[in-house]
Amino acid sequence: MKNRxxxxxYFTLVLLFFVSVLSVTFGILMYRTNLLDTxxxxxxxxxxxxxxxxxxxxxxxxxxxxxxxxxxxxxxxVENADYIENLYVTEEKAGxxxxxxxxxxxxxxxxxxxxxxxxxxxKLYTAFSLTGDSxxxxxxxxxxxxxKLAGFSAxxxxxxxxxxxxxxxxxxxxxxxxxxxxxxxxxxxxxVVVVWIILLGIxxxxxxxxxxxxxxxxxxxxxxxxxxxxxHKLEKEGIPYEELVDVEGYLSLYSEHIPEFKEVHFExxxxxxxxxxxxxxxxxxxxxxNTILLSVISILIVTEYQLLLGARKEGRDRAAPEWSHGxxxxxxxxxxxxxxxxKAVNATVSNQLALELSQKSADMLTSIPATTAMAGSLIxxxxxxxxxVRSGNMRRYLMAVAAAAAGGLLVCGISGNLYxxxxxxxxxxxxxxxxxxxxxxxxxxxxxxxxxxxALSYVSGxxxxxxxxxxxxxxxxxxxLDYQYVFLIAAVILLVVFPILKKIDFxxxxxxxxxxxxxxxxxxxxxxxxxLVCLVLPVYAGAVFLDYVLPLVGSGYGFxxxxxxxxxxxxxxxxxxxxxxxxxxALKLMSxxxxxxCYCALYGGMIFLYAVTGSPVLLAIVALALGxxxxxGLVLISEGFVLTKGSRTYQDSExxxxxxxxxxxxxxxxxxxxxxxxxxxxxxxxxxxxxGIYGITEPLVKKLGAKKNENN
Numbered sequence: 034m035k036n037r038x039x040x041x042x043y044f045t046l047v048l049l050f051f052v053s054v055l056s057v058t059f060g061i062l063m064y065r066t067n068l069l070d071t072x073x074x075x076x077x078x079x080x081x082x083x084x085x086x087x088x089x090x091x092x093x094x095x096x097x098x099x100x101x102x103x104x105x106x107x108x109x110x111v112e113n114a115d116y117i118e119n120l121y122v123t124e125e126k127a128g129x130x131x132x133x134x135x136x137x138x139x140x141x142x143x144x145x146x147x148x149x150x151x152x153x154x155x156k157l158y159t160a161f162s163l164t165g166d167s168x169x170x171x172x173x174x175x176x177x178x179x180x181k182l183a184g185f186s187a188x189x190x191x192x193x194x195x196x197x198x199x200x201x202x203x204x205x206x207x208x209x210x211x212x213x214x215x216x217x218x219x220x221x222x223x224x225v226v227v228v229w230i231i232l233l234g235i236x237x238x239x240x241x242x243x244x245x246x247x248x249x250x251x252x253x254x255x256x257x258x259x260x261x262x263x264x265h266k267l268e269k270e271g272i273p274y275e276e277l278v279d280v281e282g283y284l285s286l287y288s289e290h291i292p293e294f295k296e297v298h299f300e301x302x303x304x305x306x307x308x309x310x311x312x313x314x315x316x317x318x319x320x321x322x323n324t325i326l327l328s329v330i331s332i333l334i335v336t337e338y339q340l341l342l343g344a345r346k347e348g349r350d351r352a353a354p355e356w357s358h359g360x361x362x363x364x365x366x367x368x369x370x371x372x373x374x375x376k377a378v379n380a381t382v383s384n385q386l387a388l389e390l391s392q393k394s395a396d397m398l399t400s401i402p403a404t405t406a407m408a409g410s411l412i413x414x415x416x417x418x419x420x421x422v423r424s425g426n427m428r429r430y431l432m433a434v435a436a437a438a439a440g441g442l443l444v445c446g447i448s449g450n451l452y453x454x455x456x457x458x459x460x461x462x463x464x465x466x467x468x469x470x471x472x473x474x475x476x477x478x479x480x481x482x483x484x485x486x487x488a489l490s491y492v493s494g495x496x497x498x499x500x501x502x503x504x505x506x507x508x509x510x511x512x513x514l515d516y517q518y519v520f521l522i523a524a525v526i527l528l529v530v531f532p533i534l535k536k537i538d539f540x541x542x543x544x545x546x547x548x549x550x551x552x553x554x555x556x557x558x559x560x561x562x563x564x565l566v567c568l569v570l571p572v573y574a575g576a577v578f579l580d581y582v583l584p585l586v587g588s589g590y591g592f593x594x595x596x597x598x599x600x601x602x603x604x605x606x607x608x609x610x611x612x613x614x615x616x617x618x619a620l621k622l623m624s625x626x627x628x629x630x631c632y633c634a635l636y637g638g639m640i641f642l643y644a645v646t647g648s649p650v651l652l653a654i655v656a657l658a659l660g661x662x663x664x665x666g667l668v669l670i671s672e673g674f675v676l677t678k679g680s681r682t683y684q685d686s687e688x689x690x691x692x693x694x695x696x697x698x699x700x701x702x703x704x705x706x707x708x709x710x711x712x713x714x715x716x717x718x719x720x721x722x723x724x725g726i727y728g729i730t731e732p733l734v735k736k737l738g739a740k741k742n743e744n745n
Contacts, residue, residue, distance in 0.1 A: 042208045045222040048338055049200055052230050052331040057193050059327055060237035062513035063320075064185050064244055068178055069150055071248045072116060073159045074291045075255040076171045079114035080161060081286050082259070083107070087163055097122060097167045098130055107133050113262050116255065118156075119172040122163065130167070138170070145170060155179075189240060193233065200229040223339045230331035238324030245316065249293055253306050256287050256297065322599055326505050329602065333502045337366050337495065358488055360537045361475060362495035364431050367530045368468055369499025372438055372461050374523040375445065375516070376500070377508035377598035379403065379458065380584040382516045386451040396711070400704035402455040403581055406462035407701035413466020414693055420467065421474045428537040430471055435534065438464040439527045446521035457520075469693065472496060501605050508598020556691070559734050564626075564677045565695045567727035569670060571719040572633045574699035574706070578640055579604055581704055582713045583656050590649035600653055604660030608667070615665035625673040630724065632666030637720025644714035 083106060090100050097103065107120040111133050119134040123143050132138065139153050145160035147168060152158075155175045163169045204225050260283075281298065288294040288306075295309035341359045375382070379402060387398035424430040441460030448454040476489035503523075510519045556562050584597045619628045636659065643655045674692055706715045 042204070042222070044338075045204055045208075045226065046201060048335065049197065049204065049226050049229065052226065052334060053193055053197050053233060056230060056233050056237055056327050056331065057189055059323070059509060060189055060241055061182070061186050062510070063237075063241045063323060064189075065182055066513045067241065067245050067248065068181060069152075069157065071252055072157060072173065072178060073148070073150055074252055074293075075116040076114075076159050076173060077161060077290055078252075078256045078259040078287060079117050080110060080120070080169060080171060081290070083110045083120075084161065084163060084169060085283075085286070087169075091164055097124065097164055098127060104131050104133075107131055115258060117171045117173055121170040121172070123168050123170060125166040134172070142170065185240075185244060189237065192236065196229065196233060196236075200225060220339065223335050226335055227332060230335075231328050234324050234327040234331070237327065238320050241323075242317070242320045245320070249306075249308065252291065252293065256291070256294075256306070260284065260287070260297075260299075319593065319595065322595060323509065326509060326595065326599060326602070330502060330505055333498055337363060337498060340491075340494075358491050360533060361427060361431075362492045364435075364495075364530055364533050364537065365468065365472060365492055366495035366499040366502075367527070367533070368431070368435060368438060368464075369496045370503040370506070371442060371499075371523040371527045371530075372465055372468070373500045373503030374442070374507035374519060375461075376504040376580050377584055377601055378511045378516055378519070378594050379406075380581045381588050381594070382454065383451065384585060384588075386448075386454055390451055396708040397705070398451060399585070400708040401451060402458040403577065403704040404701060405455045405459040406465075407697050409459035409462030409464075410466035410469075411694060411697050411701065413463040413468075414470055414690060414697065415466075417467050417470035418474065418690075421471060426538070427471075427475055428534050430467075430474075431537070432531065432534050434464050434467050434471065435527060435530045437467075439524050442520045442524035442527065446517045446524060448517070466697070468496070470690065473689070497605065497609055501602050504601045504605070505598045508594040508596075508601070511594040558677075560677045561674070561688075563727060563730055563734055564674055565692070567723040567730075568629055568633055569674065569692065569695045570699040571716075571723035572636050572666075572670065572699070573696035574703040574719050575636050575640055575716040576696075577700050577703040577707075578713060578716060579656060579659060582707065582716075583652065586652060586713070587649075590652065592649070600656045604656055604663075607657065607660035608663035611661060611664040612668065615661070616668045619665040619669060625669045625676055628665070628669040629673040630727070632662060632669055633720050633724055635662050636666065637717040637724075640713060640720075641717035644712055644717060 086106060087097065087100065087103065090102075091097065103122065107122070111117055111120055119132070121129060121134070121138050121143075122131040123129050123138070129138055129143060142151055142153055142158045145151055145158065145168065147160055147162040150157065150159050152175065157173050157175055157178065159171050161169045161171065204222055207221050207225060284297045284299070288297045292312045293309060294306050295312075296307040298305055341363055380399070383402045384395065384399045387395045387401075390398055420433065421430050424433065437460060441457050441464060444457035444460065445454060448457055472492050473489065475492060479488055507519055507523075510522065579601060583600060584594075587597050587600075619631075622628075623631065639655045639658050639662070643651050671692070674688070703716060703719075706719070707713055709715075710718075
């Protein structure tokens with residue numbers, strides 16, 4: 034018994050170590066990204082004069098391919114550059130034109146976009162625009178960068194280890210003094226972990242910010258060397274500094290392409306620079322946001338841990354389902370977290386892959402992965418009941434979902450083209466559909482209404498937390514790593530689910546299969562059919578604004594993946610935690626059906642407001658406001674359908690699945706409609722048309738209803 038009780042203490046130490054490693058890892062990734070950006074600017078400073086000379090040459094009608102002297106110019110630039118080892122000139126059709134290296138440029142590097150970076154074979158490559166279709170690609174070794182990264186990692190790791198030991202000591206003292214004897218021992222230990230991760234997050238964010246500020250001096254020194262080298266070159270050719278024309282214009286090239294610098298000028302023979310306060314505020318907000326999100330991620334993990342402890346405590350020593358709830362919730366939490374890892378980046382990845390296929394049809398091609406994901410979800414919903422009945426056990430059912438999800442994430446990780454990525458999204462959508470209905474099947478396996486309601490709310494909460502965690506982690510990671518690595522990391526994390534699933538031994542109730550006749554009966558009800566087509570379908574089509582329109586349009590405004598994921602997170606938190614109060618208020622003011630109509634009007638109206646203005650600030654505001662709408666609207670639209678179809682029980686599986694399928698159908702057609710009509714305004718249009726038809730058909734539906742009553 035004593036060892037069993039101490040297990041909580043050991044689990045807490047493992048959790049403490051895990052969240053600490055997670056915070057430090059993100060800190061190292063942030064520093065690495067800052068370091069790579071600094072070297073990009075230093076490399077740009079080295080090639081600024083070279084690019085200007087090429088621009089001058091082609092202004093007389095020459096092309097880069099027949100411009101005599103480019104090879105010599107590149108070799109001279111490399112010889113005088115401090116941060117460049119080799120230079121390459123590539124053209125979209127002709128491929129590699131010039132090179133200072135005897136080696137072959139890797140194929141992926143040859144097709145880098147302007148200002149894009151790529152690390153390959155311990156080399157850093159950065160592409161700069163040269164002329165129309167040609168690019169200048171600079172290469173430098175990663176040795177110095179890796180040394181700086183190792184030094185920062187060692188410093189961060191050392192401080193973290195000291196803090197970790199101190200936190201572990203406090204946890205040990207709390208546990209062996211009051212934790213083992215008190216009823217809230219687990220809560221006390223979790224409180225220590227939360228305080229530690231908040232302090233660690235602040236330290237990590239502050240360390241990265243300080244290193245970023247220090248990089249400005251390194252950047253200024255590099256710019257000064259490059260500028261002075263160009264001026265000395267002219268002086269050697271017999272042009273004294275006093276006779277140089279438009280030196281300010283030349284120096285402005287540096288401030289135009291290096292966002293940290295507002296102004297660059299010479300004073301007393303040295304380069305002076307003015308930092309852009311506006312840009313620095315933007316970067317500071319990003320670092321602050323990263324610090325906050327690190328704490329949120331860790332708190333979400335600790336919360337799930339605490340809920341698992343609570344379920345275990347309630348279910349101990351008696352025949353109660355709480356332990357089953359806890360393990361199923363934890364498995365659902367991890368599954369949703371991994372499946373949702375790309376929620377903030379799927380649209381931008383799709384667009385990137387679509388542009389590689391065709392510039393002209395990019396909009397329509399971009400919508401394919403989102404469409405296949407929803408199609409997969411629909412298939413998963415249709416097959417979910419059959420699979421749950423066949424498996425008969427929640428462990429086997431979730432294992433099948435986890436195995437398929439791991440396969441989908443693996444395919445996403447190795448996908449290099451749009452079609453493979455679309456297939457992977459279809460697999461993940463299929464898993465999401467299975468998981469959605471599987472949770473409900475689990476809850477409906479309990480006979481008592483109280484147990485059923487508790488199981489549904491408890492386990493569904495795990496899915497909600499998983500979506501929040503996955504969205505944030507995916508967005509933050511994609512700001513520092515290629516998207517393939519992020520999906521592969523999620524596939525590895527998913528392996529943790531399988532040992533958890535082995536502890537679940539819950540028999541699913543072998544209910545009757547979903548009846549097509551039951552669905553037909555619901556569809557024959559004109560009130561239910563009108564409700565689904567006019568209200569449910571268009572408002573759920575508008576839901577793609579969050580995970581399709583927001584990432585896609587936000588990237589055009591310069592939103593990082595972290596910013597997009599933060600908006601998705603806060604949208605979900607508003608929808609989840611404001612729901613009880615907002616739903617109570619809405620039901621006091623109006624009936625569920627009228628509330629649903631107001632919900633649809635507000636949803637479509639806000640999307641229309643953004644579509645008309647196109648403001649990036651309004652994009653963020655609308656993303657958050659939609660979460661507030663969902664806080665009451667999702668409950669009202671479900672309750673409204675229950676009342677409309679003439680049954681007040683949620684055990685009507687046919688109607689429940691039909692409602693879910695209609696919502697997925699809306700999300701299925703929405704991306705294609707956005708691409709076809711050229712903007713998200715079509716989402717507001719669909720909602721307006723649905724509300725219009727709903728209002729116009731009101732007298733007809735009432736007449737049919739009255740006639741049906743007369744016949745009865």
